[in-house]
Amino acid sequence: MxxxxxxxxxxxxxxxxxxxxxxxxxxxxxxxxxxxxxxxxxxxxxxxxxxxxxxxxxxxxxxxxxxxxxxxxxxxxxxxxxxxxxxxxxxxxxxxxxxxxxxxxxxxxxxxxxxxxxxxxxxxxxxxxxxxxxxxxxxxxxxxxxxxxxxxxxxxxxxxxxxxxDAGAASVVKLCGNFMLGAAIEAMAEAFTLAQKSGLDRQQVYEFFTSTLFNTPIYKSYGKLIAERHYQPVGAPPAIIRKDLRLVLDEARTRVVPMPFANIIHDHLSTSVAKGEQNDWAGFAERVAEGAGL
Amino acid sequence: MxxxxxxxxxxxxxxxxxxxxxxxxxxxxxxxxxxxxxxxxxxxxxxxxxxxxxxxxxxxxxxxxxxxxxxxxxxxxxxxxxxxxxxxxxxxxxxxxxxxxxxxxxxxxxxxxxxxxxxxxxxxxxxxxxxxxxxxxxxxxxxxxxxxxxxxxxxxxxxxxxxxxDAGAASVVKLCGNFMLGAAIEAMAEAFTLAQKSGLDRQQVYEFFTSTLFNTPIYKSYGKLIAERHYQPVGAPPAIIRKDLRLVLDEARTRVVPMPFANIIHDHLSTSVAKGEQNDWAGFAERVAEGAGL
Amino acid sequence: MxxxxxxxxxxxxxxxxxxxxxxxxxxxxxxxxxxxxxxxxxxxxxxxxxxxxxxxxxxxxxxxxxxxxxxxxxxxxxxxxxxxxxxxxxxxxxxxxxxxxxxxxxxxxxxxxxxxxxxxxxxxxxxxxxxxxxxxxxxxxxxxxxxxxxxxxxxxxxxxxxxxxDAGAASVVKLCGNFMLGAAIEAMAEAFTLAQKSGLDRQQVYEFFTSTLFNTPIYKSYGKLIAERHYQPVGAPPAIIRKDLRLVLDEARTRVVPMPFANIIHDHLSTSVAKGEQNDWAGFAERVAEGAGL
Amino acid sequence: MxxxxxxxxxxxxxxxxxxxxxxxxxxxxxxxxxxxxxxxxxxxxxxxxxxxxxxxxxxxxxxxxxxxxxxxxxxxxxxxxxxxxxxxxxxxxxxxxxxxxxxxxxxxxxxxxxxxxxxxxxxxxxxxxxxxxxxxxxxxxxxxxxxxxxxxxxxxxxxxxxxxxDAGAASVVKLCGNFMLGAAIEAMAEAFTLAQKSGLDRQQVYEFFTSTLFNTPIYKSYGKLIAERHYQPVGAPPAIIRKDLRLVLDEARTRVVPMPFANIIHDHLSTSVAKGEQNDWAGFAERVAEGAGL
CATH class of the missing domain: 3.40.50.720 (NAD(P)-binding Rossmann-like Domain)
Known part of the structure; x- marks a missing residue:
C-alpha cells in the first residue's frame, strides 16, 4: 500500500x-x-x-x-x-x-x-x-x-x-442515519416501557427483539442501555446529537419535508439538555419512562 | 417425533x-x-x-x-x-x-x-x-x-x-413488535423522503442503510417497498395493522404510557384506511411523501 | 313558569x-x-x-x-x-x-x-x-x-x-368542546413557557393575550392557572378529563379522523395521572414546563 | 396632537x-x-x-x-x-x-x-x-x-x-401570538372534522362554539374559513406564517423549549407550501380534512 x-x-x-x-x-x-x-x-x-x-x-x-x-x-x-x-x-x-x-x-x-x-x-x-x-x-x-x-x-x-x-449528499446520508438511530431508540423506549408497565421484564423483551426481528448491532447496543435504563458510557452526549437532529430539521425545512418522528426525537433530546443529563444521548429514552410515571 | x-x-x-x-x-x-x-x-x-x-x-x-x-x-x-x-x-x-x-x-x-x-x-x-x-x-x-x-x-x-x-404477556410482546415495525417504516419513509427532496436517489439510500446500520430482513423487505413507493404484494392490509396499533394504544391507555410514535403510526394508518388504499400496510409511508408534496 | x-x-x-x-x-x-x-x-x-x-x-x-x-x-x-x-x-x-x-x-x-x-x-x-x-x-x-x-x-x-x-350529536359537541379547551391550555402552556425562558414575565404575557386576541373567560380562567403555575382549586381532576379525551380519540377512531393535537393533550393528561397529581386538569401544562427543564 | x-x-x-x-x-x-x-x-x-x-x-x-x-x-x-x-x-x-x-x-x-x-x-x-x-x-x-x-x-x-x-421581548410576544392563532386554527380543524364525520354540520358546530366558549373575533374569523373550507381572501399566505412558525421553533431551540403543537402547525404549513396552495394560511386546516379522507 x-x-x-x-x-x-x-x-x-x-x-x-x-x-x-x-x-x-x-x-x-x-x-x-x-x-x-x-x-x-x-x-x-x-x-x-x-x-x-x-x-x-x-x-x-x-x-x-x-x-x-x-x-x-x-x-x-x-x-x-x-x-x-x-x-x-x-x-x-x-x-x-x-x-x-x-x-x-x-x-x-x-x-x-x-x-x-x-x-x-x-x-x-x-x-x-x-x-x-x-x-x-x-x-x-x-x-x-x-x-x-x-x-x-x-x-x-x-x-x-x-x-x-455533490459533497452535500453524503452529509444528507449521515443526517438520515442519525435520525434513524434516534427513531430506533425512541421505538425501543416506548415498547420496553409499555412492556414493563404491563408486567413484563424489560430485559427479556430486549433480548427477544434483538435476537429476532431486530437482530442488529445497533438495536443491541442502544437497546441494552434502554433495557437497563443505564446510559453509560457516553458515546455521544445529548447536546451533540441534538445538534445533528437540528441539522436534520433544518434540511427538512429547506426541502419542505414534514418529519414528525424527527420532531419528537429532537424535543426529547432538548429535554435531556435542559435537564443537564450526563448520559449517552440514548438517555432521551428516559423521557418515555418519565411520561409513564416510572 | x-x-x-x-x-x-x-x-x-x-x-x-x-x-x-x-x-x-x-x-x-x-x-x-x-x-x-x-x-x-x-x-x-x-x-x-x-x-x-x-x-x-x-x-x-x-x-x-x-x-x-x-x-x-x-x-x-x-x-x-x-x-x-x-x-x-x-x-x-x-x-x-x-x-x-x-x-x-x-x-x-x-x-x-x-x-x-x-x-x-x-x-x-x-x-x-x-x-x-x-x-x-x-x-x-x-x-x-x-x-x-x-x-x-x-x-x-x-x-x-x-x-x-401470564397469557397476556405474549400478546404484549406481539403488540410491541408490530409497533416497532411500524416505527421502522415511518423512520425509513421520513429519511428516504428527505434524501429524495435533497437530490439523492431513494434506492441508493435504501441500499446503503440496509447493507450497513440496518442490515436486517425487516428493514430490507419493508424498505424495498418504501424505496420504490410500490407497496405490493399486500402482506397485511392497513386496516388489520391499524387494529393492532389500536390495541397497542389501548394497552398504553390502560397502563398509562404515552407513546408519541405509536400515535403517529396509528394516525397514518387511519388515513390509509380513510383513503381506501389497496396497499400493504407499509403504504402508510405515502403519508410522508404526500406531506412533502411528492 | x-x-x-x-x-x-x-x-x-x-x-x-x-x-x-x-x-x-x-x-x-x-x-x-x-x-x-x-x-x-x-x-x-x-x-x-x-x-x-x-x-x-x-x-x-x-x-x-x-x-x-x-x-x-x-x-x-x-x-x-x-x-x-x-x-x-x-x-x-x-x-x-x-x-x-x-x-x-x-x-x-x-x-x-x-x-x-x-x-x-x-x-x-x-x-x-x-x-x-x-x-x-x-x-x-x-x-x-x-x-x-x-x-x-x-x-x-x-x-x-x-x-x-341524533342523541349522539350533542355528545360529539361536548367532546369537541373539551378537546378545544385542552388545545387552548396546551397552546398557552407552550407560549408562556417560551416567553418565560426568553426572559419575559409569564404573568404579563398572560395579561396581554387575554386582554387582546384571546379575550374570553375560558382563556382568562385557565390561563391564570397556567401563568401562575398553580392549579387550584380543582375544577375537574386530570383523570376525569383524560377520560373525555379518550372518548374524543375513540370517536376519532370510529370516524377515522387523525387528531394530532388530541393525542398530545391525552398523553399529557396521562402523565398527570401517572404522577398522581392533585391538580386541576389544566395542570397538564406542567408537562411543557418540565420538558423545558423548569 | x-x-x-x-x-x-x-x-x-x-x-x-x-x-x-x-x-x-x-x-x-x-x-x-x-x-x-x-x-x-x-x-x-x-x-x-x-x-x-x-x-x-x-x-x-x-x-x-x-x-x-x-x-x-x-x-x-x-x-x-x-x-x-x-x-x-x-x-x-x-x-x-x-x-x-x-x-x-x-x-x-x-x-x-x-x-x-x-x-x-x-x-x-x-x-x-x-x-x-x-x-x-x-x-x-x-x-x-x-x-x-x-x-x-x-x-x-x-x-x-x-x-x-429588551427589544427582543416584543418579538417574542408576537411569535407567541402567531403560534397561538395557529393552535386555535388546528384545534378548530380537528374539532370540525370530527364533528362532520360524526354526522354533524360543520357550520352549526362553528356557530355554537364561537357564540359560547370561544366567542372572540379570532375564533370567529378563522373559524368561518375552516367551517366553510374556503380560505379566501388571503390575509397572509402560508409561506409567510410558516416563516413565523420557523422563528417560533428557532427561539424554542435557543431557549430549549419543546413545543409539540408548534411542530404540528409548522409541518402542516410546510405541506401547504409544498402543495403550492393559494389560500390564506388558515388553509392548513385542510391537512386535517385530508387525513380523514374528506
Whole structure:
C-alpha cells in the first residue's frame, strides 16, 4: 500500500481512533487538536504534533477533519490559523464531521478556488467501531478527488459508499442515519416501557427483539442501555446529537419535508439538555419512562 | 417425533402456511375456516375439513387459532358453534392471533373452567416466513400447557421464547413488535423522503442503510417497498395493522404510557384506511411523501 | 313558569349547582346520590332525598343525570336499582354527563322501548358558572322530547343549542368542546413557557393575550392557572378529563379522523395521572414546563 | 396632537393601512416601497414618495418598517441604500415586522451606535383591523425611545402594551401570538372534522362554539374559513406564517423549549407550501380534512 502524508485535525474519541488506524496502515501523520494533550497517545505512536491547523497540513496530500459542529469545522478551515490557504495544490480534504450539507458544499467551493478539493466523508459507528477499523463510510464530492481518497479510507472501515459529485449528499446520508438511530431508540423506549408497565421484564423483551426481528448491532447496543435504563458510557452526549437532529430539521425545512418522528426525537433530546443529563444521548429514552410515571 | 391430533382454525395466508407445516411434520390435522374453500389445499395435503369449530376439535390434543381480530377469536371459542366446550380435557389451545392481552387472559380463564388450557402463541413473520417454517414464536400461559405445546411449535419456527405464566404477556410482546415495525417504516419513509427532496436517489439510500446500520430482513423487505413507493404484494392490509396499533394504544391507555410514535403510526394508518388504499400496510409511508408534496 | 316534578341523579359539584337552580326555579325535586350526604344541602333547600335511582324517578316528568363516566350512567339507568324501568310513560331523561355518543344513542333506544325519551343535554361551564345559572347547553334527541325539556333548561343556562334528532350529536359537541379547551391550555402552556425562558414575565404575557386576541373567560380562567403555575382549586381532576379525551380519540377512531393535537393533550393528561397529581386538569401544562427543564 | 415627520417603509396590505392612519392623524409622511406603485394611493392622500430607504428618512423623527421577513428588514436598514446611517440623531425606528427577537436586538445595537433608537413594535390584527385603526401593539426597547413613540402609535390601534427594555421581548410576544392563532386554527380543524364525520354540520358546530366558549373575533374569523373550507381572501399566505412558525421553533431551540403543537402547525404549513396552495394560511386546516379522507 502506498504511504501518504496525512494531516488529521480533531482528536476526540472518534478522531483519535481513526487517526491511530491511519498510522497503523503506515501513513505519515501530522495531527492537531485544540486541546493539545489529546494528541499525546498518537505522538507516542509516531505522529507529529502541529501547533496550528495550517502548520499541520504543510506538505499534506490528505487532510482529515473530525470535529463536533459546523462552527468548529469552519474555524479549522477558514479561521486565523485555518488550513485552507496553506493546503498544497491537489490535496484532498476528507470532511468527516456531521455538519450541514451546505457547509460541506460551501467549503468544497472554497477548496476549488484554492486548487484543492473537499470530499464529504461522514462515518457511521461508535468509537469502539472506529477503533476496530469497522466504520461504514459514505463519500461525495468532486470525482477525481473521490478516487484519490478511497484507497486511504480502506484503513478506517469495512466499505465506502459513493454518493456522487455533490459533497452535500453524503452529509444528507449521515443526517438520515442519525435520525434513524434516534427513531430506533425512541421505538425501543416506548415498547420496553409499555412492556414493563404491563408486567413484563424489560430485559427479556430486549433480548427477544434483538435476537429476532431486530437482530442488529445497533438495536443491541442502544437497546441494552434502554433495557437497563443505564446510559453509560457516553458515546455521544445529548447536546451533540441534538445538534445533528437540528441539522436534520433544518434540511427538512429547506426541502419542505414534514418529519414528525424527527420532531419528537429532537424535543426529547432538548429535554435531556435542559435537564443537564450526563448520559449517552440514548438517555432521551428516559423521557418515555418519565411520561409513564416510572 | 410424536404425532398429535391437532385442530387448526383460521386459514388465512398465515394460517394456511402454518397448518401445512404441521401436516408436513406428521401430525393429524383437522381444519376449519369460515370460508370453507380456503381449506381445499390442506385437504389435498391430507387434512380433514370440519364444518364447525366444535367439530374440528373433537378429539384434539391441540387446537391452533389464527384469525384477524378479537371478535373473530371470541366467536371461534364462545360462539354458537364455538369449540371451547367441545375441547377434550387436558387439550391445549395455541392462540396465535394478534389480540388484546386481556382477551387471551379472559379466554385462559374460560379454558381453566373447562379443564383445558390456553397458551398465547403469537408469531412473528410474514406469510413467506411462515411457509418456510422460520417464524419466531413467543409463548405465555399456564406452565404445564406451555411445556406440552413447545415441541409441536418446533415445526413452525426457528425458536420459541417463553414469557411465563401470564397469557397476556405474549400478546404484549406481539403488540410491541408490530409497533416497532411500524416505527421502522415511518423512520425509513421520513429519511428516504428527505434524501429524495435533497437530490439523492431513494434506492441508493435504501441500499446503503440496509447493507450497513440496518442490515436486517425487516428493514430490507419493508424498505424495498418504501424505496420504490410500490407497496405490493399486500402482506397485511392497513386496516388489520391499524387494529393492532389500536390495541397497542389501548394497552398504553390502560397502563398509562404515552407513546408519541405509536400515535403517529396509528394516525397514518387511519388515513390509509380513510383513503381506501389497496396497499400493504407499509403504504402508510405515502403519508410522508404526500406531506412533502411528492 | 310551569312547575314540574323532576328527579336529579348525581350530585357532584356540577350536579348540586344545577339541581339548586332547578329548585330555585320552583320545581319539585327528588334527588339521589350514591354518597347520600351530598344530598344534604339540597334537602335543606326543599328537595326530597331518594334511596335509589328507581325511587327517585317514581312520579317524575323529567330526570336529570350528571355523573362522571359511561359506567356510572349505565349503572344509574340499567343497574339493579336503576331507574329506566321505573320511569313514568312520557318522561324525559336529560342526560347531562360527558359520555360516548354511542352510550347516549344506546340509552335513547332503551328509553324508546319503555315509553320514555332521552335527550342528550351536555353542559359547558365550570361549577361556578353552573351555580350562576350561566351554563351553555346543547341538546339532541327525539324532537318532541327536546321541545318538552327546553323550557326547563332555561333555569340552568344562558341558551340552549339544538343539534337535532341524533342523541349522539350533542355528545360529539361536548367532546369537541373539551378537546378545544385542552388545545387552548396546551397552546398557552407552550407560549408562556417560551416567553418565560426568553426572559419575559409569564404573568404579563398572560395579561396581554387575554386582554387582546384571546379575550374570553375560558382563556382568562385557565390561563391564570397556567401563568401562575398553580392549579387550584380543582375544577375537574386530570383523570376525569383524560377520560373525555379518550372518548374524543375513540370517536376519532370510529370516524377515522387523525387528531394530532388530541393525542398530545391525552398523553399529557396521562402523565398527570401517572404522577398522581392533585391538580386541576389544566395542570397538564406542567408537562411543557418540565420538558423545558423548569 | 403633535404632528411629526414620519417615514414609512414597506407598503404591503398591513403597511398601507397603517401609513394611511398616520396620514389621517395629521403627520407628514414620506414613504418607500420596493415596488414603487404600491405607494400611489398614499401619494394621493398626501404622502411624499422616496426613491430609497435612505432618502425616505432624511429629516424623519420616526421611521416605521413593515416588511415580510428578517432579510428584507436588514436590507432596508443596512443595505446599499439602507436608512440606518441616514437617520437623524435621536430618531426612533418602530420595527413592526415579525422577525427574530435577535434581529431586533442586533439592529437596536446598530441604532445605538448611530445615535438613534429601535423600538420593536409588532402589531396584532389583519389588514382590515389595521385599516380600522384597531390593532393591538406591543412595544419593547430603550425606555426614552418607547416614551417618544407611544403617542404616535395611538393612531394605529386600541392600546399599546409595554414589554420593557429588551427589544427582543416584543418579538417574542408576537411569535407567541402567531403560534397561538395557529393552535386555535388546528384545534378548530380537528374539532370540525370530527364533528362532520360524526354526522354533524360543520357550520352549526362553528356557530355554537364561537357564540359560547370561544366567542372572540379570532375564533370567529378563522373559524368561518375552516367551517366553510374556503380560505379566501388571503390575509397572509402560508409561506409567510410558516416563516413565523420557523422563528417560533428557532427561539424554542435557543431557549430549549419543546413545543409539540408548534411542530404540528409548522409541518402542516410546510405541506401547504409544498402543495403550492393559494389560500390564506388558515388553509392548513385542510391537512386535517385530508387525513380523514374528506
Amino acid at each position: 502506498t504511504q501518504h502524508r496525512i494531516a488529521f485535525l480533531g482528536l476526540g474519541s472518534m478522531g483519535q481512533a481513526m487517526a491511530a488506524n491511519l498510522l497503523k496502515a503506515g501513513h505519515r501523520l501530522r495531527v492537531y487538536n485544540r486541546t493539545a494533550s489529546k494528541a499525546d497517545p498518537l505522538q507516542q505512536q509516531g505522529a507529529t504534533v502541529a501547533a496550528t491547523p495550517a502548520e499541520a497540513v504543510q506538505d499534506a496530500e490528505f487532510v482529515f477533519t473530525m470535529v463536533t459542529d459546523d462552527a468548529a469545522l469552519l474555524e479549522l478551515c477558514l479561521g486565523p490559523t485555518g488550513f485552507l490557504t496553506a493546503l498544497p495544490q491537489g490535496a484532498v480534504h476528507a470532511s468527516c464531521s456531521t455538519v450541514a450539507p451546505d457547509t460541506n458544499r460551501r467549503l468544497a467551493e472554497e477548496h476549488g478556488r484554492h486548487g484543492s478539493s473537499l470530499v464529504a466523508t461522514p462515518v457511521f459507528g461508535k468509537p469502539d467501531v472506529a477503533a476496530a477499523g469497522k466504520l461504514w463510510l459514505a463519500v461525495a464530492g468532486e470525482a477525481s478527488a473521490r478516487e484519490k481518497i478511497k484507497p486511504v479510507l480502506g484503513a478506517l472501515g469495512q466499505g465506502v459508499h459513493d454518493f456522487g459529485d | 410424536t404425532q398429535h391430533r391437532i385442530a387448526f382454525l383460521g386459514l388465512g395466508s398465515m394460517g394456511q402456511a402454518m397448518a401445512a407445516n404441521l401436516l408436513k411434520a406428521g401430525h393429524r390435522l383437522r381444519v376449519y375456516n369460515r370460508t370453507a374453500s380456503k381449506a381445499d389445499p390442506l385437504q389435498q395435503q391430507g387434512a380433514t375439513v370440519a364444518a364447525t369449530p366444535a367439530e374440528a376439535v373433537q378429539d384434539a390434543e391441540f387446537v391452533f387459532t389464527m384469525v384477524t381480530d378479537d371478535a373473530a377469536l371470541l366467536e371461534l371459542c364462545l360462539g354458537p358453534t364455538g369449540f371451547l366446550t367441545a375441547l377434550p380435557q387436558g387439550a391445549v389451545h395455541a392462540s396465535c392471533s394478534t389480540v388484546a392481552p386481556d382477551t387471551n387472559r379472559r379466554l385462559a380463564e374460560e379454558h381453566g373452567r373447562h379443564g383445558s388450557s390456553l397458551v398465547a402463541t403469537p408469531v412473528f413473520g410474514k406469510p413467506d416466513v411462515a411457509a418456510a417454517g422460520k417464524l419466531w414464536l413467543a409463548v405465555a400461559g399456564e406452565a404445564s400447557a406451555r411445556e406440552k405445546i413447545k415441541p409441536v411449535l418446533g415445526a413452525l419456527g426457528q425458536g420459541v421464547h417463553d414469557f411465563g405464566d | 310551569t312547575q314540574h316534578r323532576i328527579a336529579f341523579l348525581g350530585l357532584g359539584s356540577m350536579g348540586q349547582a344545577m339541581a339548586a337552580n332547578l329548585l330555585k326555579a320552583g320545581h319539585r325535586l327528588r334527588v339521589y346520590n350514591r354518597t347520600a350526604s351530598k344530598a344534604d344541602p339540597l334537602q335543606q333547600q326543599g328537595a326530597t332525598v331518594a334511596a335509589t335511582p328507581a325511587e327517585a324517578v317514581q312520579d317524575a316528568e323529567f330526570v336529570f343525570t350528571m355523573v362522571t363516566d359511561d359506567a356510572a350512567l349505565l349503572e344509574l339507568c340499567l343497574g339493579p336499582t336503576g331507574f329506566l324501568t321505573a320511569l313514568p310513560q312520557g318522561a324525559v331523561h336529560a342526560s347531562c354527563s360527558t359520555v360516548a355518543p354511542d352510550t347516549n344513542r344506546r340509552l335513547a333506544e332503551e328509553h324508546g322501548r319503555h315509553g320514555s325519551s332521552l335527550v342528550a343535554t351536555p353542559v359547558f361551564g365550570k361549577p361556578d358558572v353552573a351555580a350562576a345559572g350561566k351554563l351553555w347547553l346543547a341538546v339532541a334527541g327525539e324532537a318532541s322530547a327536546r321541545e318538552k325539556i327546553k323550557p326547563v333548561l332555561g333555569a340552568l343556562g344562558q341558551g340552549v343549542h339544538d343539534f337535532g334528532d | 403633535t404632528q411629526h415627520r414620519i417615514a414609512f417603509l414597506g407598503l404591503g396590505s398591513m403597511g398601507q393601512a397603517m401609513a394611511a392612519n398616520l396620514l389621517k392623524a395629521g403627520h407628514r409622511l414620506r414613504v418607500y416601497n420596493r415596488t414603487a406603485s404600491k405607494a400611489d394611493p398614499l401619494q394621493q392622500q398626501g404622502a411624499t414618495v422616496a426613491a430609497t430607504p435612505a432618502e425616505a428618512v432624511q429629516d424623519a423623527e420616526f421611521v416605521f418598517t413593515m416588511v415580510t421577513d428578517d432579510a428584507a428588514l436588514l436590507e432596508l436598514c443596512l443595505g446599499p441604500t439602507g436608512f440606518l446611517t441616514a437617520l437623524p440623531q435621536g430618531a426612533v425606528h418602530a420595527s413592526c415586522s415579525t422577525v427574530a427577537p435577535d434581529t431586533n436586538r442586533r439592529l437596536a445595537e446598530e441604532h445605538g451606535r448611530h445615535g438613534s433608537s429601535l423600538v420593536a413594535t409588532p402589531v396584532f390584527g389583519k389588514p382590515d383591523v389595521a385599516a380600522a385603526g384597531k390593532l393591538w401593539l406591543a412595544v419593547a426597547g430603550e425606555a426614552s425611545a418607547r416614551e417618544k413613540i407611544k403617542p404616535v402609535l395611538g393612531a394605529l390601534g386600541q392600546g399599546v402594551h409595554d414589554f420593557g427594555d
